[in-house]
Amino acid sequence: MYTIGQVSEMFHLPISTLRYYDKEGLFPDMQRQSGIRRFSDREIEALRVIECLKASGLEIKDIKQFMAWCSEGAATYSLRKELFETRRKAVEAEMKELQKTLDMINFKCWYYEKALADGSEENIIEMLPDKLPPAIQKYYDNAHK
Amino acid sequence: MYTIGQVSEMFHLPISTLRYYDKEGLFPDMQRQSGIRRFSDREIEALRVIECLKASGLEIKDIKQFMAWCSEGAATYSLRKELFETRRKAVEAEMKELQKTLDMINFKCWYYEKALADGSEENIIEMLPDKLPPAIQKYYDNAHK
DNA sequence: GTAATACCTAAACCTGACTTTAGGTCAAGT
DNA sequence: ACTTGACCTAAAGTCAGGTTTAGGTATTAC
Numbered sequence: 270m271y272t273i274g275q276v277s278e279m280f281h282l283p284i285s286t287l288r289y290y291d292k293e294g295l296f297p298d299m300q301r302q303s304g305i306r307r308f309s310d311r312e313i314e315a316l317r318v319i320e321c322l323k324a325s326g327l328e329i330k331d332i333k334q335f336m337a338w339c340s341e342g343a344a345t346y347s348l349r350k351e352l353f354e355t356r357r358k359a360v361e362a363e364m365k366e367l368q369k370t371l372d373m374i375n376f377k378c379w380y381y382e383k384a385l386a387d388g389s390e391e392n393i394i395e396m397l398p399d400k401l402p403p404a405i406q407k408y409y410d411n412a413h414k
Numbered sequence: 415m416y417t418i419g420q421v422s423e424m425f426h427l428p429i430s431t432l433r434y435y436d437k438e439g440l441f442p443d444m445q446r447q448s449g450i451r452r453f454s455d456r457e458i459e460a461l462r463v464i465e466c467l468k469a470s471g472l473e474i475k476d477i478k479q480f481m482a483w484c485s486e487g488a489a490t491y492s493l494r495k496e497l498f499e500t501r502r503k504a505v506e507a508e509m510k511e512l513q514k515t516l517d518m519i520n521f522k523c524w525y526y527e528k529a530l531a532d533g534s535e536e537n538i539i540e541m542l543p544d545k546l547p548p549a550i551q552k553y554y555d556n557a558h559k
Numbered sequence: 560g561t562a563a564t565a566c567c568t569a570a571a572c573c574t575g576a577c578t579t580t581a582g583g584t585c586a587a588g589t
Numbered sequence: 590a591c592t593t594g595a596c597c598t599a600a601a602g603t604c605a606g607g608t609t610t611a612g613g614t615a616t617t618a619c
Contacts, residue, residue, distance in 0.1 A: 274595065285578055288597085293576095304584080305596055318522075324515040329576070343534060350526035353519050360516045364509060370469040371505045374498050377463075381495035389488060419565065430608055433567085438606095449614080450566055474606070 271308040280316055294333040295319055297340050315339075325356040326363065416453040425461055439478040440464055442485050460484075470501040471508065 277284045291299060291306065296315055300307045308316075315336060322332050335352055338345035384390045422429045436444060436451065441460055445452045453461075460481060467477050480497055483490035529535045 272596080283578075284596090286576090289577060292598095304598095317518075321515055321518045321522075324511060325519060343529070346526050346530045350523060350530060353522040353526065357516065357519045357523060360512055360519060364512050364516070366469060367505055367509050367512070370466055371502065371509070373462075373466045374470060374502045374505060377466075377498040378495060378502060381491050381498065384488070385491045385495060417566075428608075429566090431606090434607060437568095449568095 271313070273306050273308065276308045276313070276316070279313075280320075290316075290319065290329075293329050295329070295336050297336055322356065325360050327356065416458070418451050418453065421453045421458070421461070424458075425465075435461075435464065435474075438474050440474070440481050442481050467501065470505050472501065 271279070273284050273287050276282075276287060287306075290296065296308075296312050299312055300309065318335075319332055322335065323329075327335075335349065338349050338352075380390075380393060383393050387393065416424070418429050418432050421427075421432060435441065441453075441457050444457055445454065463480075464477055467480065468474075472480075480494065483494050483497075525535075525538060528538050532538065
């Protein structure tokens with residue numbers, strides 16, 4: 270059992286954020302002792318899942334829905350499983366997007382390195398798109414698909 | 415040369431967003447013809463870079479700074495290069511975060527699949543953390559590091 | 560000539576996720 | 590007794606990144 274201050278330190282989250290999560294219904298079963306929140310292992314695990322779902326791009330109101338399902342027991346296993354499968358697809362898509370972004374960034378890093386060495390961008394434009402170093406080719410392709 | 419409507423279709427961005435970007439200074443050199451914006455190749459390329467920098471997590475006001483550097487010519491090559499190198503680090507970090515998130519999601523998918531097969535979560539808790547299927551082990555480790 | 564389109568601006572509005580403020584309770588230490 | 594520290598609430602404020610609204614111009618289509 271932990272106080273809000275302890276949980277705040279454990280997760281490096283402001284107390285105000287924990288209270289906000291609680292107000293939004295993310296800890297539907299949290300107990301209180303004369304008004305004071307008691308975070309049990311259940312809430313600690315919930316918080317880990319909250320961070321995961323948030324990082325996957327899920328909104329607070331949908332995390333609330335998930336937490337409500339958790340309170341409902343075995344009847345919602347398949348809903349919960351489907352939610353995580355949808356999250357998996359979303360995260361995989363996001364990672365692909367980020368890989369494309371990284372490709373373009375790498376191209377730009379190469380580009381400015383060349384511009385710095387040349388003192389101008391002129392000849393870089395000229396050498397595109399056929400004379401690119403092979404390692405840079407895909408970044409260019411990606412950036413100009 | 416394109417009108418705002420054509421660019422809107424090319425990039426699948428609302429016209430209001432393009433005007434907002436312009437207002438925020440993201441197209442510092444855009445020309446107008448009797449009040450109407452003319453998007454040249456320069457602005458089209460700028461828009462590609464804007465999408466890249468946005469996807470990398472950069473804020474609009476910092477993208478504006480970058481676009482201003484582009485207008486200043488060769489004197490800012492190294493600033494621009496450093497910006498992209500910083501973006502590379504940020505994106506790489508974000509991808510690592512997303513991989514951890516994905517690991518936990520995969521664990522949860524496995525968990526609910528097992529819960530559904532068993533009809534209860536009881537025995538799953540019991541079989542943790544030593545008897546996990548090897549393919550799932552790292553997801554659990556990650557989720558409970 | 561008038562109606563439909565496509566463009567324009569300034570300013571207000573919106574959303575999600577918090578954070579801050581203002582005021583209050585309660586237990587422990589001095 | 591009284592101050593300190595950790596907790597509490599409701600409500601207002603903040604911020605980024607847009608979107609919507611209200612009113613206007615300019616060109617083409619009939």
